[in-house]
Amino acid sequence: MAQSLTIKKPFDSHLHLRxxxxxxxxxxxxxxxFGRAIIMPNTEPPIEALAQAAEYKKEILGALPAGRQDxxxxxxxxxxxxxxxxxxxxxxELGKTGDGGTKIFAVKSYPFGxxxxxxxxxxxxxxxxxxxxxxxxxxxxxxxxxxxxxxxxDEEEDPYDGEKLFIEDVLPRLLDAYPKxxxxxxxxxxxxxxxxxxxxxxxxxxxxxxxPHHLMYDRIQAFSGGYRALLHCKPLVKTREDRExxxxxxxxxxxxxxxxxxxxxxxxxxxxxxxxxxxxxxSPVAVEMYAQVFDEIGVLDKLENFLSVNGPRFFGLExxxxxxxxxxxxxxxxxxxxxxxxxxxxxxxxxxxxxGNETIRWQVRS
Numbered sequence: 001m002a003q004s005l006t007i008k009k010p011f012d013s014h015l016h017l018r019x020x021x022x023x024x025x026x027x028x029x030x031x032x033x034f035g036r037a038i039i040m041p042n043t044e045p046p047i048e049a050l051a052q053a054a055e056y057k058k059e060i061l062g063a064l065p066a067g068r069q070d071x072x073x074x075x076x077x078x079x080x081x082x083x084x085x086x087x088x089x090x091x092x093e094l095g096k097t098g099d100g101g102t103k104i105f106a107v108k109s110y111p112f113g114x115x116x117x118x119x120x121x122x123x124x125x126x127x128x129x130x131x132x133x134x135x136x137x138x139x140x141x142x143x144x145x146x147x148x149x150x151x152x153x154d155e156e157e158d159p160y161d162g163e164k165l166f167i168e169d170v171l172p173r174l175l176d177a178y179p180k181x182x183x184x185x186x187x188x189x190x191x192x193x194x195x196x197x198x199x200x201x202x203x204x205x206x207x208x209x210x211x212p213h214h215l216m217y218d219r220i221q222a223f224s225g226g227y228r229a230l231l232h233c234k235p236l237v238k239t240r241e242d243r244e245x246x247x248x249x250x251x252x253x254x255x256x257x258x259x260x261x262x263x264x265x266x267x268x269x270x271x272x273x274x275x276x277x278x279x280x281x282x283s284p285v286a287v288e289m290y291a292q293v294f295d296e297i298g299v300l301d302k303l304e305n306f307l308s309v310n311g312p313r314f315f316g317l318e319x320x321x322x323x324x325x326x327x328x329x330x331x332x333x334x335x336x337x338x339x340x341x342x343x344x345x346x347x348x349x350x351x352x353x354x355x356g357n358e359t360i361r362w363q364v365r366s
Contacts, residue, residue: 002300004327004365008308009320010287012037013209014143014186014260016279017060017077019043021339026265027063029283029337031075033364035320036312038143038260041082041108046120048087050094053079054102078315080143083109084120089134096138105315106141106184107131111149123150125174132178141182141315146171146193147235163235164192171196175206183207184314187262189214189235191245198249201256207314209260210246212289213280213348218243221355228355229271230348233264234278250294253302258311261286268336268344272353284347285333291326291362325365332359 015030015037017023030037039060041047047056060077081087081095081104095104109128110121122128125144135142147162148170157165167190175183185193185208197208213231218240222231231237249257263286264279271277282289287307294303309319332351336344349358 002295002328004325005291005300005303006323006325007304009035009322009324010259010307011035011311011317011320012261012263012286013184013258013311013314014038014040014211014262015283016040016042016262016264017063018265019056019059021341021343022265022267022345023059024063025337025339025345026263026281026283027060027075028065030261030263031064032366033283033287033324034075035322036076036078036317038105038311038315039077039079041080042110042120046082046084047080048082048084048120049091050100050102050104053081053095053104054100057102078105079103080105081107082120083107083122083125083128083131083142085122087128087131089130092131092134092138092140096140104140106143107135108143108145108186110145111147125170126177132181136178136181139182141184143184143186144171145234146185146188159234159236160238163188163190167192167196175200182314184209186260187211187214187235189238189246190242194245194249197257198252198254201254203255203310204314207256207258207310209258209262209311210250211260211262211280212282212286212293213237213262214243215246215250215293216289217355224355227276229276230346230350230353231280232271232276232278233262233280247293247297250302250306251297251299253299253305255305255310255313257306258309258314259286259290259307260311265337265345267339268346271346280348281337281345282348284337285349285360287324287326287364288360288362289349292360295328295362326362327365328361329363330359330361331363332357
């Protein structure tokens with residue numbers, strides 16, 4: 001049984017960093033584990049123009065500590081646009097060419113009202129015809145939060161059915177309307193989505209990302225002993241059957257499935273509240289959790305492609321030239337990440353605020 005594993009430095013296809021003090025506190029944890037990351041644009045205000053993306057990238061790079069021994073190589077944030085009604089085809093053209101020195105690698109779609117800062121999204125992505133046509137023309141990928149939140153009558157759908165409804169109705173129509181559009185189904189969670197991807201997924205055309213928390217946890221755990229705030233996220237943690245089906249998909253080593261942590265930090269005032277904010281903060285443990293799951297299902301040999309190869313290839317990039325080493329060593333998450341303003345941000349798997357006395361089985365060697 002393997003006790004250590006050296007792989008190309010991972011690529012995070014889906015990362016939230018927020019802004020300000022939270023960004024400065026959490027960015028080093030991703031930089032220590034990932035060489036590059038696709039940065040989500042649902043900040044306040046949203047990233048919907050190239051100048052905003054350039055400013056955001058500068059802020060992220062400014063949060064990287066200089067001279068840290070555990071950051072031997074650089075971290076590159078890869079910027080995206082938010083698919084709002086203000087996003088124009090002209091901005092897509094500028095972003096694709098990297099006009100002004102900042103390149104846009106994708107556009108993220110959030111259904112209106114579905115998750116954190118989704119109030120700027122379209123009610124239906126099919127409304128964004130001009131932008132989608134331009135994206136298809138220039139080859140810019142579309143990243144989908146693939147859930148139906150509101151039906152045609154503005155009525156709330158069952159949140160556990162949101163992904164299934166999207167897969168059954170919206171996604172096929174989108175793919176038919178834009179046959180050359182590069183599409184990523186983000187943070188896939190359900191049996192229906194897995195079935196669709198295994199049948200229709202294609203490298204460079206239709207891909208999917210998977211989070212560590214949807215591989216690690218199931219709905220029973222999320223509610224066991226009371227609702228687990230650190231597991232409150234969108235898409236919601238699903239059934240044990242969904243989780244096992246997702247794990248079985250990992251065994252196949254499909255080239256169109258990759259790691260997207262969807263790490264989404266919130267201050268404890270928002271996580272431990274009656275209106276618990278959506279988002280799992282997993283940057284301090286994401287790579288380690290992926291390794292633990294792949295070890296448990298007996299496919300550590302497939303971890304490198306999932307973590308480090310499939311993601312960059314979809315975005316037209318080569319895998320990282322640098323390596324990281326993981327060792328099989330038990331450890332626990334015992335502390336929060338604390339901002340410069342003294343605000344606690346609690347990582348998933350914390351011994352007190354997680355499921356209770358959780359142990360992580362793999363560790364990134366510093």
